[in-house]
Amino acid sequence: MIVLPSDPGRYDSDNYDYLPRHEFFHIVQYQYWDDTGDIGWAYLRDWMGGSDFKTMNWWMESTAEWAALMSYRLQPYPPSNTSASRMYAHALEEFLGDPGRALNAAEELGSSRQYSTFLLAFYLNEQTGGTAAVRKTWEHIRDHDSTPVTAIKAVLTGYGLDIPSTLLGFSVANYRLAAEQGGAPPNPMAGYGYDDAERSVWRAQLVGDSRTDDHLLGEYRPARTTRAVPMGTQETYAADIEPGGSAYFDFAAVQNSGDPADGYESKLTIGTEDRDDLEYVAMVWSPQGSPGSLSEYPTAARAVYPNANNVITVTDFAYPMVVTLVATRTDLKTNSVEADGDGREYRFRVRALVPLDSPSCNLSNLTVSNLQDDGVAPEQQFLDYAESTPNGWTGGDSTYSVRLPDGDLLWLFSDTFLGPLNSDGTRPVTAPLINSTFVRQDGGTLSTIQGGTAANPEAIMPPPEANHWYWLGDGMISRRGGTDYLQVVFQEYLRFGSGDWDWRFDQNVVATFALSNLKDPVSVQSLPSQAGAWGSALLPASQSGDGYTYIYGIADAPTNKKQRIARVHGTDLGATAKWQFWTPDGWTAYESDTGTGLNGIANEYSVTKWNNQYVLVSQDSTVAFNNQVFAYTSCSPAGPFTNRSLVYAMPETGLFGSYGDERIFAYNAHLHPTISSGNRFVMSYNVNTFDSRMTAEGSHYTDPSIYKPRFISFTLN
DSSP states (O other): OOOOOOOTTSOHHHHHHHHHHHHHHHHHHHHHOGGGGGOOHHHHHHHTTSHHHHHHHHHHHHHHHHHHHHHHHTSSSOOSOHHHHTGGGTTHHHHHTSTTSOTTOOOSTTOSGGGGGGHHHHHHHHHTTSSOHHHHHHHHHHHHOOOHHHHHHHHHHHTTOOHHHHHHHHHHHHHHOSOOOOOSSSOTTTTSSOOSTTHHHHHHHHTTOGGGOOTTTSSOOSOOEEEEEOTTOEEEEEEEEOTTOEEEEEEEEOTTOSBGGGTTBEEEEEEEOOOTTEEEEEEEEBOTTOSSSSOBTTSOSEEEOOOTTSEEEEEEEOTTOEEEEEEEEOOOOSOHHHHTTOOEEEEEEEEEEBOOOOOOOOOOOOOEEEEEOSSOTTHHHHHHHHHHOSSSEEEEEEEEEEEOTTSOEEEEEEEEEESOOOTTSOOOTTOOEESOEEEEEETTEEEEEOEEOSSSEEOSSOOSSTTEEEEEEEEEEEEETTEEEEEEEEEEEEEOSSSTTOEEEEEEEEEEEETTBSSSOSEEEEOOOTTOOEEEEEEOHHHHSSSEEEEEEEEOOSSSOEEEEEEEESSOTTOGGGOEEEETTEEESOGGGOOOOOBSOOSSEEEEEETTEEEEEEEOOSSTTOOEEEEEEESSTTOOOEEEEEEEEOTTOSTTSTTOOTTEEEEEEEEOGGGOBTTEEEEEEEEEESOOOOSTTSHHHHOTTSSSEEEEEEEEO
């Protein structure tokens, strides 16, 4: 007997057409579930609240919904009541709106959840090539007194189907709600769709539910997490998945975020732990109506599977691409009550990086020969200038050089003493000391460029406030809007105490100068500063070979300083939104994720293109105030820098140095490609003293020769 209540809250004409079909299949089911006939009504009332009944009721209701539609198809004519023929799908949003819940979750008798998973019946039949799979599950229940999950596993095994792969395919098919995409065997997307035309009904059933909205891709589909993934993203996402449940993530590329030299592409990787109970795949597509030729949802451009290290990699991740991660838990539980609520957390690490180039070249051990450390230009020219200038440069450190477009050479100095010197060669205590200057070399003539006036000189970059100052880093010519400018990196420092070493780094800025006025910058822009000082060295795009300007910095420490690397496409250091930062796995847009490279680097060094490779020269910092300078080579401006070779031991330092003064130290070694040629290089370094007395007895005043750059030359083979 089938008893049909009259429900004034629904259309009775629909119910009276649909419900008898659904309920009739329960009568059929009871013929397979033998125990039911022996149970009295009194016992049945108690049993309905138990786990055994829910375990069976899940598959009873799901397959009864499927059977209701099948009964309409037995008619030789279309249903006279179309809306009634679709009532089998009325609860679908309860399944696809909460896909992480256990596949066989069931609630109290009459609740929606167990009705909503009818899709599994469709999928099983399609994957087994007919309509017998559902019947075979009930035959297994009858013959083996088994639960529905056990029966489903047995039927799939009988057809030679892998259970984890089938569950993953079911999850992908539910996200696509579209026909399976064809392909040459073996089709990588086999099982990722539904042949049944009712799939349009299923999607329509999701309309209006906030969990299954059409955000991003343009069609209603299962509940998911959506994230924009700009280049540099390194995030970990978690999903709580119950047995047989699924998690969906839409990872969307961001417009103009990636490698501008390669169509703003980045490399997207998605990794997880090595778990035996999880299957996952990434579907690559674009939103409906997107520009370009990439396939639009629900048609996938491709499916990407994890490698042996459980990592999915999409190498061409760029707007408008969306990569959808589909993850399915495959360890089904037979008891619906035990499965429902048995969630496990799965974590997925998502990274979008620009891949590191791995160029090849012939690297070999470096040999330094024909070393000359006396009389190397322009050392004597600076000495002569210091002796004769009434108010110009008489000593400074850093000593970077930039070739100007007119052929002149611009020397960049940090702390600078100005003239004149006394007639006996000493320095008067009244000599101005400012934090930065330029010295322009026009053939045999030097001229000092400074801020302020001759009577009241100031640094090129005056202190921004009390107890703050700028020291400069490397500089270069930047071409913007068809005009050449000089750009120099400056590092701002601040004093926080009265001791000689009570100061620290604060921030980086770039000063841009018109070539017609190198005294006053036309702009000063903040640069990335979270990782520490940048501008230890620059490799302009004209030398890098890949269209990028490389900006080198340090992870500072008393010893064992480590290299950091950033880059920007083009020649404008101020285009900070385009800066990329090196990590061991690729380039990121987030400075906080910057990695560290070569150990033992100094605060200032140089990277120069040479002989189809790149040579890095730096004072060694593995020992404090080491006097040794080493060269390294790499096939890439981003390293790794290897083949460590000794270039020079700076002779002035320490008690046994040429000054015989334990307070003397040397630092800031860099090459000058501006005055080098072929295999013959010119290198400068600075000499200083720990004697900080600002009196006539102080070393800087008794012997101005200390605080001047030294120049050496050598052949690199």
